[in-house]
Amino acid sequence: MNSVIQVRNLTKRYKDAVALDDVSFDIEKDAIYGLLGRNGAGKTTAMSILTAQNLPTSGEVRVFGENPYENARVLSRLCFVRESQKYPDDANPRHAFAAARLFFPRWDQGLAEELIDDFQIPLKRTIKKLSRGQLSAVGVVIGLASRAEVTFFDEPYLGLDAVARQIFYDRLLADYAEFPRTILLSSHLIDEVSNLIERVLLIDAGRILMDESAEDARSLATNVVGDAAAVDRAVNGREVIHRESLGRVTSVTFLGRPEASERAAMAAQGLEFAPVSLQQLIVRLTQQRSAGRDRSPAESQEGSLR
């Protein structure tokens, strides 16, 4: 493992809330991370501390082995365009891209121009007058064309229509294949990005709930579909995180992965295994954890999934 970012016991306390609560994780080189979680879970705070745009209350952050704070050597290799990024008042997109070209050593002007075409960004309109989608697109172009060794995208798709979002995902994957780098993508649209991301960092109420490869994450749970009675027998004693019924057919998602012999037994009963969507898993897990937190804080500290 070759990590470009190491976070240890990171806590960020605002006046009225704890945004990050003693968080530790590593980010490996050349991988696409999905930083997932609800609004206010601490995603943006984490990203802005990693890029030294904000300061931790306590704990340690290392990027390329160094503290990123006021460290031009480290910062010049990162790119973080905020979801609510502010631009100079008189600036239009052309100015913003010209500036990015000055500051990002690996900036690719050709790629930038293709993306500007793709997203149909009006270059000469002041940024203040752009639509929400166009504003997001400016950030996406800077993020992609900067080709920074670690690039952060914070909800990059806000206001983008489905076509534009697909362009973003396609372009990101294509460019990543050609120029591997580390990408952290925060998102609510888990289904949309689930084919993109290689690793999942699930953050909830300032804590890391899941730090797995996307593949391992999916195998954390199993989905069986079949006759209601057979399904009930099969999941007896297991931790069910979701259940849906339509007539006599029931679909149940439960935690864990049955062994091959158990699977064979279930298959013999006419049960079918279906893939668990990452979104389902994450939604159910987050709900379950939130409920657990409300009931008893001590209990939720030691969940079976930690």
Next chain:
Amino acid sequence: MTTLNPGAAMDHEVPRNRLLNVVRLQFVNTQTFVVVPALVLGGAWLISMLIFWVIGGAGVDGVKAGGGSQAPLWYFLAIGIQAMTMTFPFSQAMSLTRREFFIGSLAAAAVSGFGMALVFVLLGLFEQATGGYGINGYFAYLEWIWVAGPFAAGLTYFTATLFFFTIGFWFATIFKRFGALGLTTALLGLGLVLVGLVALATFQQAWPSVGRWFTETGSLGLTLWGLLLTGILAVGSYLTLRRMPA
């Protein structure tokens, strides 16, 4: 904690010219840094000229010098505020350190202030040569500023622009970091310090010597003191910016 590739960051040099690029970044706001100052300067000049002409028409032949030339210098207060509030968040997205942003912005102000000082010196020389445009009216040539020659006068104008810029920048930083309450508190504190100094001079009955000091120090001396004060303000401003979240 373990550092897996300790040499990795060291192998990377900081790309050059980042400070110069911050100056270019600030000048993206052409309106703030070029157009409006030029407009204020031109407008103040025009209005001063008109007033001189009116007074001259009323039969006053003596030397006419107005305070109108201060206007473009005061405007640097606004430049300082805007350089901070408009460009700082974007500078963070450009992966700049706060130090780079601060020094680059100060350099941008120096470029702008240098241009302003140059215009004042050229105008002043012209006024000297033509006897105040032939109507004894002086906008840039103010005698007590020019006693030590055109270079000293230029330095005075330059220092004034940087002084105002730094104050504007610092107050904008305080406002962004600590909010309206913080800014008001800071202004109140500043007011109290000034009142304290006045009280000190009054109780010590030191006003005559204070007045003498100002006269004796002269324009050039005061300019050098102003540079020092600007330097102190700049340090304070940077220290406020240093730990400010984007």
